[in-house]
Amino acid sequence: MDRSRRKFMAQTLALGCSAAASPLVTPVTFASVPTDNRLVVIVLRGAMDALDVVAPVGDPMLAKYRPNLSKTKHLDLDGFFGLHPELGELMPMWKAGEMGFVQAVSTPYRDKRSHFDGQDLLEAGVVEVSSDVRDSGWMNRMLDLIPEAKKDTAFSVGRENMLLLRGAFPTTSWAPEGRVDLSPQAQLLLDKIYSKDPLFAQAGRTAMTLAAELNTAQMAMSEDDDAGMNDMVNQMKEAANAQKAGGLAAFAAARLKEDTRFATFSIGGWDTHQRQQRSIRNASRELQSALLTLKAELGSIWDKTCVLCMTEFGRTVRENGSQGTDHGTGGAMILAGGAVKGRKVYGKWPGLDEADLYARRDLMPTADLRQYAGWAVHDLFGLAKADLERDVFPNLDLGDNPKFIR
Amino acid sequence: MQSFATKAAFRFGYGFAEGEAEVSDVEMLLAQATDADAGIATYRGPSFGERAQMMRTYLEYKRAAKKGDAEAKPLLRASNKERNALRAVDMQRVFGRAMYSGQGFRERLVFFWADHFTVVPKSRLEQTAWGSYQEEAIRPNVNRSFGDMLVAAATHPSMLLFLDQVRSIGPNSVAAKNNKKKRKVKGLNENLAREVMELHTLGVGGAYSQTDVRQAAELLTGLVVGPDGANFLPRWAEPGSEAILGKQYGGNPARLDDIEGFLRDLALHPDTAKHVVTKLVVHFISDDPDPALVDELTRVYRNTDGDLPSVYGAMLDHPASWVDLGQKARQPFEFMVASLRALGISRADFDAFSTGQLRRGLTLPLASMGQPLRSAPGPNGWPEEAEAWITAQGIASRLQWALAVSRQLGGDRDPREFVDANLRELAGESLKFAVAGAEQREEGLTLVLASPEFNRR
Structure with a gap:
């Protein structure tokens, strides 16, 4: 063993098995994106019911289509629309002008009403499902257009690898519970083993770096055989809460306070086919907790933040036979953050007369939700309209700016 | 040069295990899938009916306890404990069959079909019933026809509950008319109908x-769902016949046979053949499947009316199925089963695990690696792309678990022998060098289990 290596090993021994001593940890370079704004995209998986979350209570047709669901006591927003009571703690945010909605929007997806195709289109940002739809997400393509964007500029939070961020531009994905307790020497060997396989090399390096950077608590090596497993399990239990939306939001906020400018995660549970009054409760509470946590944790950064919550499609206007709703078309988007001009329901309301419905069953979409995402990116990061219409959302006409960014 | 035995073990099985006969040819491999199910002979749980009875007993105790019956309280606690233990033991059975049956190919097929016909338990009843679904709907049909499997899976109580079929009632049915006010359920729910066509048979691009x-x-x-399984209530059925894909089904009176007839027609549809064999090839061989292989399997599927052993045989006979390994990543369940087999934990030790050990050692790590087995992201099951699994978080969890099991089960194994026994010719010089260079045995074993060679197939 040569001198420098001996010295290195002595240092690491002194630190125990601290991953902070990992030879793979490199100081993070702060990515300076030309603006200081932040964009958070929350994908609401399962198709959120626009007519229950932002209910058009002022439309007498609603009660006719939904004899049971319309009994919910929605909280008045603007005299026509009402907020679902399970999201009631967001009312101060609405009143402060930091929260708004867009009604009757959708992706270009029509008729087949498959969650999976719908979500793929939503995250890919394209017009049609094709064999390469899962190759890249719109947020990844957008990063290419931002001068000086770096790997840490965009972050996907949670155990799933979101399509929204997938693509050629390097991005980071991490769950709050992740950690690695391998000795520094074994980490070096592992890095060597992974060097020939780019997918493993990238994932392995990020894992070591983040594990070292994000976990200050270190695991003590123990002679006890079961210790490794028990420790892992204890961390996982602690992490179970972190997996909930509030935990993901807190983790995202911590990154956004550093060099990260784009963060994304998802909240599931919106597929309310039966007993919607009950089944929508959990998903709503998760969403509410995510938004409240983001605001609380971001502090002054909240003022520079725009949160877009989008879902694959809406649900049927009529309630079904099991007091739920089935897959529909037009849906709603939720806007939040200090960068948003809130206290307003944006979008052109199509009405609920049967002739105004899509296929006589769904809310008629009056705008493409990509237009709103596009204008948010345009206003927050100064991206050119032509670039957005070509690279980020191919073949989209952005239309007029709805001007919902302050 | 990758050998037949290695490709068979990685691509079509759960890797090598000490003392297990090596697969020497295609006939031997296919026989694993077509012979009688060896796994179920050793690991079999209670039937759906028995599990439903457990739930009824639990509800009885709960009602009694609520009314203040003091004797019911300890019974209620015991019932909760029993069902919690069942969750862990169901997981043990799923792992145990994959690890010890000696029919790796059949076990991999069971995983594939259970994923194709995903159920995600929501209610207490569904959680309790979880283990019976694979045992009753999937396993007995792995070596039969796709139509048999479809009928069994789409009409199993677990599926009827998961996709809300139990809440769908004909709007003009006798029950809906008689009970308009009283009954909560009074209309159609199209969830199961949609997913059967979109996911199970025709595919979303289907006609x-x-x-x-x-x-x-x-x-x-x-x-x-009746007390012992699926049930058909003519009073709930929509009267009259239905036109689906240009064919009339049913009439008066409504019969279960009409539903089965519809499902069997779906199974024989050309779009179904293409959809199902493409998924099979994507799962076993490559995300970017060889069109010649897909065409050949589609042809065999159609010529044999979806006879699954014929389709498997055609896959194993095709040269495109024997290209070099490395196209796919092992999903977390597969990675864990292969690791436990490589580490050679005995059946006696595995069977002796407590429910706590099962939760800590199997259920939670699976979730951390991104594959909580009971909660697939939706009825479309788990993603296939390597990129979905080999993420920073995924690698960190595989490493942490590999380290923990290497410590716990590695014993005196020499990492240099371990790499040769389990990766054979897949291990290059640099991997062998790195494994030999680890400072501790368990880290050497961990490096083998975490290597791309072990995690790809």
Whole structure:
């Protein structure tokens, strides 16, 4: 063993098995994106019911289509629309002008009403499902257009690898519970083993770096055989809460306070086919907790933040036979953050007369939700309209700016 | 040069295990799938009916306890404990069969089909019933026809509950008319009808429309869950016949046979053949499947009316199925089963695990690696792309678990022998060098289990 290596090993021994001593940890370079704004995209998986979350209570047709669901006591927003009571703690945010909605929007997806195709289109940002739809997400393509964007500029939070961020531009994905307790020497060997396989090399390096950077608590090596497993399990239990939306939001906020400018995660549970009054409760509470946590944790950064919550499609206007709703078309988007001009329901309301419905069953979409995402990116990061219409959302006409960014 | 035995073990099995006969040819490999199910002979849980009875007993105790019956309270606690233990033991059975049956190919097929026909338990009843679904709907049909499997899976109580079929009632049915006010359930729910066509059979690009979905939902009405399994209630069924994909089904009176006839027609549809064999090839061989292989399997599927052993045989006979390994990543369950087999934990030790050990050692790590087995992201099951699994978080969890099991089960194994026994010719010089260079045995073993060679197939 040569001198420098001996010295290195002595240092690491002194630190125990601290991953902070990992030879793979490199100081993070702060990515300076030309603006200081932040964009958070929350994908609401399962198709959120626009007519229950932002209910058009002022439309007498609603009660006719939904004899049971319309009994919910929605909280008045603007005299026509009402907020679902399970999201009631967001009312101060609405009143402060930091929260708004867009009604009757959708992706270009029509008729087949498959969650999976719908979500793929939503995250890919394209017009049609094709064999390469899962190759890249719109947020990844957008990063290419931002001068000086770096790997840490965009972050996907949670155990799933979101399509929204997938693509050629390097991005980071991490769950709050992740950690690695391998000795520094074994980490070096592992890095060597992974060097020939780019997918493993990238994932392995990020894992070591983040594990070292994000976990200050270190695991003590123990002679006890079961210790490794028990420790892992204890961390996982602690992490179970972190997996909930509030935990993901807190983790995202911590990154956004550093060099990260784009963060994304998802909240599931919106597929309310039966007993919607009950089944929508959990998903709503998760969403509410995510938004409240983001605001609380971001502090002054909240003022520079725009949160877009989008879902694959809406649900049927009529309630079904099991007091739920089935897959529909037009849906709603939720806007939040200090960068948003809130206290307003944006979008052109199509009405609920049967002739105004899509296929006589769904809310008629009056705008493409990509237009709103596009204008948010345009206003927050100064991206050119032509670039957005070509690279980020191919073949989209952005239309007029709805001007919902302050 | 990768050997037949190595490719068979990685691509079509759960890797090597000490003392297990090596697969020497295609006939031997296919026999694993077509012979009698060895796994179920050793690991079999209670039937759906027995599990449903457990739930009824639990509800009885709960009601009694609520009324203040003091004797019911300890019974209620015991019942909760029993069902919690069942969750862990069901997981043990799923792992145990994959690890010890000696029929790796069959076990991999069981995983594939259970994923194709994903159920995600929501209610207490569904959680309790979880283990019976694979044992009753999937395993007995792995070596039969796709139609048999479809009928069994789409009408199993677990599926009827998961996709809300139990809440769908013909709007003009006798029950809906008689009980308009009292009954909570009083209309169609199109969830199962849609997913059967979109996911289980024709595929989303298949030749069906929203009208077909609606009509199929009407045909499926009456299909409910009874005390011992699926049940058909003619009073719930929508009267009259339904036109689906250009064919009339059902009439008066509504019969279960009409539903089965519809499912069997779906199984024989050309779009189904293409959809199902493409998924099979994507799962076993490559995300970017060889069109010649897909065409050949589609042809065999159609010529044999979806006879699964014939389709498997055609896959194993095709040269495109024997290209070099490395196209796919092992999903977390597969990675864990292969690791435990490589580490050679004995059946006696595995069977002796406590429910706590099962939770800590199997259930939670699976979730951390991104594959909580009971909670697939949706009815479309788990993603296939390597990129979905080999993420920073995924690698960190695989490493942490590999380290923990290497410490716990590695014993005196020499990492240099371990790499040779389990990776054979897949291990290059640099991997062998790195493994030999680890400072501790367990880290050497961990490096083998975490290597790309072990995690790809």
